[in-house]
Amino acid sequence: KQEVTQIPAALSVPEGENLVLNCSFTDSAIYNLQWFRQDPGKGLTSLLLIQSSQREQTSGRLNASLDKSSGRSTLYIAASQPGDSATYLCAVRIQTGANNLFFGTGTRLTVIP
């Protein structure tokens, strides 16, 4: 079974800092990897999706990379803002017929003004 791990579990940074969130997965046979944001008590918002053939994706201040062979992904957030405070989840889609996702446990980010 695919296991997805995120480190650290929680992170606090001062406003303006650049930061990196880490995600690792045990089985490299994935279709793609997706990063989500979850605000407290809310649903998930998709941030970036990286196909297995890609190395990185960028959206605004966010950059996600994928090293499929080593089972790792990183989410880089530039110039962090208090509004970035949330839990960030990564999820991998495995190569089966079902279109389901295996999620990590998330990193809770706090950006201090």
Added chain:
Amino acid sequence: EAEVAQSPRYKITEKSQAVAFWCDPISGHATLYWYRQILGQGPELLVQFQDESVVDDSQLPKDRFSAERLKGVDSTLKIQPAELGDSAMYLCASSLTRGSYEQYFGPGTRLTVT
């Protein structure tokens, strides 16, 4: 902008009672998913529908949980009887088709079993 709707947003119930959650996916989305998210963990898939048919319910505790999507549009997830360990966030998501990678999530239903 189209969204996935869920109700209720919060539910408190006593152990052994029945509880039901409702989800209305984005119009035109054929695939619907129910996930359970225990506090501090990532969501785990409970059941997946393609139109009105179940395509994956391998993680659904079928002795107490049931799910239906009778007309292939909205869906209901039921728990009977509820147990303390069922306290969690229940998330619904939808996607255009099974081959579509983009899943859109609703706001979730927070269940507390006392």
